[in-house]
Amino acid sequence: MSDQCSRLRRSRTKITVLCLLITVIVLHGTFNRVNPDSAAEENRNHHAGAEAPRKRVDTRRLLEEAQNDSAQADNNNDKSYAEFDIAKILVDEEGGNEKPDPNKPYSLGPKISDWDQQRSEWLTNNPNFPNFIGPNKPRVLLVTGSSPKPCENPVGDHYLLKSIKNKIDYCRLHGIEIFYNMALLDAEMAGFWAKLPLIRKLLLSHPEIEFLWWMDSDAMFTDMAYELPWERYKDSNLVMHGWNEMVYNDKNWIGLNTGSFLLRNCQWSLDLLDAWAPMGPKGKIREEAGKILTRELKGRPVFEADDQSAMVYLLVKEREKWGEKVYLENAYYLHGYWGILVDRYEEMIENYHPGLGDHRWPLVTHFVGCKPCGKFGDYSVERCLKQMDRAFNFGDNQILQMYGFTHKSLASRRVKRVRNETGNPLEVQDKLGLLHPSFKAVKISDSS
Amino acid sequence: MGLDSFTPQKRFSTGGGGGALPINNHDATAAGRNRGVPRGRQLHKTFNNIKITILCGFVTILVLRGTIGVGNLGSSEADAVNQNLIEETNRILAEIRADSDPNDPDESTETGLNPNVTYTLGPKISDWDQQRKVWLSGNPEFPNFVNGKPRILLVTGSPPKPCDNPIGDHYLLKAIKNKIDYCRLHGIEIVYNMAHLDKELAGYWAKLPLIRRLMLSHPEIEWIWWMDSDAFFTDMVFEIPLSKYDQHNLVIHGYPDLLFEQKSWIALNTGSFLFRNCQWSLDLLDAWAPMGPKGPVRDEAGKVLTANLKGRPAFEADDQSALIYLLLSQKGRWMDKVFVENQYYLHGYWAGLVDRYEEMMEKYHPGLGDERWPFVTHFVGCKPCGSYGDYSVDRCLRSMQRAFNFADNQVLKLYGFSHRGLLGPNIKRIRDETTTPLEIVDQLDIRRSVTGKTKSKS
Numbered sequence: 005m006s007d008q009c010s011r012l013r014r015s016r017t018k019i020t021v022l023c024l025l026i027t028v029i030v031l032h033g034t035f036n037r038v039n040p041d042s043a044a045e046e047n048r049n050h051h052a053g054a055e056a057p058r059k060r061v062d063t064r065r066l067l068e069e070a071q072n073d074s075a076q077a078d079n080n081n082d083k084s085y086a087e088f089d090i091a092k093i094l095v096d097e098e099g100g101n102e103k104p105d106p107n108k109p110y111s112l113g114p115k116i117s118d119w120d121q122q123r124s125e126w127l128t129n130n131p132n133f134p135n136f137i138g139p140n141k142p143r144v145l146l147v148t149g150s151s152p153k154p155c156e157n158p159v160g161d162h163y164l165l166k167s168i169k170n171k172i173d174y175c176r177l178h179g180i181e182i183f184y185n186m187a188l189l190d191a192e193m194a195g196f197w198a199k200l201p202l203i204r205k206l207l208l209s210h211p212e213i214e215f216l217w218w219m220d221s222d223a224m225f226t227d228m229a230y231e232l233p234w235e236r237y238k239d240s241n242l243v244m245h246g247w248n249e250m251v252y253n254d255k256n257w258i259g260l261n262t263g264s265f266l267l268r269n270c271q272w273s274l275d276l277l278d279a280w281a282p283m284g285p286k287g288k289i290r291e292e293a294g295k296i297l298t299r300e301l302k303g304r305p306v307f308e309a310d311d312q313s314a315m316v317y318l319l320v321k322e323r324e325k326w327g328e329k330v331y332l333e334n335a336y337y338l339h340g341y342w343g344i345l346v347d348r349y350e351e352m353i354e355n356y357h358p359g360l361g362d363h364r365w366p367l368v369t370h371f372v373g374c375k376p377c378g379k380f381g382d383y384s385v386e387r388c389l390k391q392m393d394r395a396f397n398f399g400d401n402q403i404l405q406m407y408g409f410t411h412k413s414l415a416s417r418r419v420k421r422v423r424n425e426t427g428n429p430l431e432v433q434d435k436l437g438l439l440h441p442s443f444k445a446v447k448i449s450d451s452s
Numbered sequence: 453m454g455l456d457s458f459t460p461q462k463r464f465s466t467g468g469g470g471g472a473l474p475i476n477n478h479d480a481t482a483a484g485r486n487r488g489v490p491r492g493r494q495l496h497k498t499f500n501n502i503k504i505t506i507l508c509g510f511v512t513i514l515v516l517r518g519t520i521g522v523g524n525l526g527s528s529e530a531d532a533v534n535q536n537l538i539e540e541t542n543r544i545l546a547e548i549r550a551d552s553d554p555n556d557p558d559e560s561t562e563t564g565l566n567p568n569v570t571y572t573l574g575p576k577i578s579d580w581d582q583q584r585k586v587w588l589s590g591n592p593e594f595p596n597f598v599n600g601k602p603r604i605l606l607v608t609g610s611p612p613k614p615c616d617n618p619i620g621d622h623y624l625l626k627a628i629k630n631k632i633d634y635c636r637l638h639g640i641e642i643v644y645n646m647a648h649l650d651k652e653l654a655g656y657w658a659k660l661p662l663i664r665r666l667m668l669s670h671p672e673i674e675w676i677w678w679m680d681s682d683a684f685f686t687d688m689v690f691e692i693p694l695s696k697y698d699q700h701n702l703v704i705h706g707y708p709d710l711l712f713e714q715k716s717w718i719a720l721n722t723g724s725f726l727f728r729n730c731q732w733s734l735d736l737l738d739a740w741a742p743m744g745p746k747g748p749v750r751d752e753a754g755k756v757l758t759a760n761l762k763g764r765p766a767f768e769a770d771d772q773s774a775l776i777y778l779l780l781s782q783k784g785r786w787m788d789k790v791f792v793e794n795q796y797y798l799h800g801y802w803a804g805l806v807d808r809y810e811e812m813m814e815k816y817h818p819g820l821g822d823e824r825w826p827f828v829t830h831f832v833g834c835k836p837c838g839s840y841g842d843y844s845v846d847r848c849l850r851s852m853q854r855a856f857n858f859a860d861n862q863v864l865k866l867y868g869f870s871h872r873g874l875l876g877p878n879i880k881r882i883r884d885e886t887t888t889p890l891e892i893v894d895q896l897d898i899r900r901s902v903t904g905k906t907k908s909k910s
Contacts, residue, residue, distance in 0.1 A: 026511050082844040082846065083841055083843065083844060084845065085840070086617055088619060088849070090619050092846075093850050094876060096875070096877070096878050113885035114886065116889075122888065123890075126890050130900075151877075154622040155622070159614050159618070161622040162615070165624050168628060168632075169646060172628075173644075176641050181636050183632075184632050186860075186877075187860070187879045209867055209889065400647075404647060407649075407669055417612040419648065419649065425575055426575060427575045428583070430583055430584075439669055440591065440594050
């Protein structure tokens with residue numbers, strides 16, 4: 005009997021131990037998973053949507069208290085930028101979203117019919133702000149922009165920064181002004197359509213501007229020496245990169261590109277913007293329009309209406325009305341699709357030189373589909389970012405050579421000296437003549 | 453794991469039906485499988501078996517759930533994709549942020565600066581004023597005065613690699629947009645530097661070789677205006693009264709009593725200052741540079757500066773302390789051409805300004821440039837591009853956003869918009885569209901009001 009008892013005891017003990025082990029494993033597994041998630045969730049719910057200032061103060065105090073509590077061990081916690089959630093700060097006070105009247109058709113603004121006259125009167129009265137700053141040189145405003153909120157991709161803002169530096173450099177050399185937009189002027193025309201109300205607003209507020217040059221934030225200048233052939237466009241009001249056959253014959257949705265285009269400041273342009281806008285308002289209109297565009301245009305995938313497809317559609321449908329003043333340029337890369345350009349930079353450096361603007365040395369390398377600011381693009385992140393670095397350096401080399409430097413390689417951030425300092429700096433001209441280029445020369449009568 | 457091993461346990465733990473002697477029951481158990489046993493007992497056994505099966509099944513599911521998340525099959529795909537994307541991005545991010553360059557053959561062969569050789573910014577030039585004058589008369593299409601105003605070049609910059617955290621890059625972007633806006637309104641050109649021109653003078657010293665290089669390459673520039681990347685323009689109308697400085701070559705914000713009497717290390721601020729393009733400036737840069745070369749030179753210099761300047765903590769030599777020390781020790785040589793400005797905020801320390809923006813908007817107006825409406829709000833110590841600042845991150849970022857919106861409102865006013873609040877990204881319309889936009893434009897365009905003033909002066 006004692007034999008049985010001890011066997012009993014042993015097996016009971018075995019089983020108890022086994023069950024204990026299983027319980028421990030299960031508990032370990034569940035609680036480790038649950039903790040980090042739930043804490044973050046709580047924080048987010050707690051601090052989002054702080055509306056009234058009082059509430060904001062409370063939240064902030066709580067945040068500070070919470071940080072103090074959790075940071076007992078680490079005093080520098082609140083001075084550390086790691087893991088800080090900027091969304092807690094970028095919060096608007098009142099809601100106040102005015103809902104547009106659904107019955108009223110969308111319009112960019114009250115119809116203006118005499119803009120050419122208003123503008124020419126203004127120009128006559130303001131000789132200090134001429135619309136031509138040189139004999140063949142119109143006053144140009146380059147317009148670009150990005151979201152006022154930080155990019156979802158952690159390096160997105162860095163690439164936006166490099167991109168704007170690149171544009172600053174080109175525009176400084178060519179006497180072009182820049183407007184960097186970070187405001188959404190019209191909530192209905194969000195996304196790629198946001199440029200329309202912005203362009204209209206700028207044209208009307210700056211009558212001294214002759215051409216407005218819209219450029220996407222993911223486009224970079226890769227030919228710093230190329231000056232646009234302004235005389236070529238003296239009879240045109242809209243200049244886009246594209247091919248007539250692809251647009252009018254093929255109705256191809258990528259027959260032209262609205263990532264980089266010129267728009268003259270005149271009545272025609274206002275009318276064009278009004279005709280372009282109707283497919284833009286977000287929601288049902290944009291979606292329905294998207295279906296029409298996919299049906300009508302060649303090669304277009306299914307998605308909501310975008311400004312580029314809408315432009316193709318507009319030109320195809322109303323060619324007689326607009327076609328005459330639209331110049332589809334393809335003699336140089338006013339927009340250059342990056343996929344076919346970026347691998348050839350070394351070849352270009354060996355065989356050609358800046359100032360050509362075309363396939364031999366592209367004016368603009370446009371990273372369509374990369375979307376460095378967003379989370380998902382159409383191409384691999386690695387290829388996009390590495391190539392953007394190369395394009396940036398390719399363009400930057402042309403700027404640095406003015407000062408006697410160049411990047412160590414197209415992939416490298418570091419620079420090396422290629423021209424020694426001298427005691428007579430003014431005798432040395434940079435090879436490309438970009439320090440004092442002719443297209444930047446001031447009219448002699450202006451100097452006082 | 454058969455139920456056989458549990459059978460004895462079940463039998464003894466339930467106890468109820470197990471009143472019989474073990475031997476008998478044991479026999480009965482063994483036998484019970486093969487031969488018939490009393491019905492109640494069999495039923496009981498079955499029940500217990502089922503209970504244990506369920507219990508074991510339950511435990512198995514829990515364990516599996518804990519380890520491989522079997523219950524989340526539906527969302528795992530999206531999670532997996534997200535996870536992959538995040539991992540890939542992180543890997544590329546790490547590569548991009550890496551300081552070392554795999555393609556750089558020269559890196560390992562560069563030796564440190566020989567401390568016996570004095571560092572120089574470049575070959576000594578002694579006749580720059582003459583060279584420049586000759587060039588300007590030979591190049592009338594690149595004058596140093598345009599529309600009656602001297603040509604100014606605003607120089608700023610940031611490191612070539614991404615900031616230690618993404619917020620830093622976002623505020624660098626906002627800061628450069630802010631500068632672009634001011635400079636467009638005032639006809640100033642911008643150079644944004646992202647290259648280390650001189651390995652010795654890295655960090656805050658990098659501005660010295662850059663300024664010298666730009667001066668020598670652009671004789672048409674009359675004034676070079678260095679501005680830190682963490683400084684924001686907050687008065688879009690105010691223009692620097694350059695005619696005030698006709699007899700001076702360096703304009704810097706500071707306080708003479710702090711400088712001469714207290715010898716304080718923050719008597720001047722080199723986050724925003726102007727250098728005239730002339731021989732004097734080249735000489736000053738040459739005299740300023742020696743404390744800069746990194747390594748033992750900079751460290752030793754730091755000790756000298758801490759010993760001589762009031763309130764300076766112990767760290768390597770920085771350009772600001774070095775300039776103060778230089779101007780103090782060679783006062784006679786330099787000070788007559790240095791204008792220590794404090795009538796307006798050529799540099800405005802942020803802490804005392806950012807909380808008063810609402811009060812300013814209520815009582816004052818742009819164009820004043822001073823404590824009523826600061827020209828520049830400079831976020832010293834915040835260091836949003838790094839990992840740690842000297843102040844709380846929340847306070848810094850909040851304040852930077854407020855300064856940005858405060859300034860942006862002045863730009864958007866022409867277009868009929870304004871930010872809803874000083875923190876949020878959204879804007880609201882403050883003026884309806886009209887069919888005669890040019891009437892408003894004449895009143896509101898800052899550029900017009902600024903040029904009008906200049907013209908009337910000349």
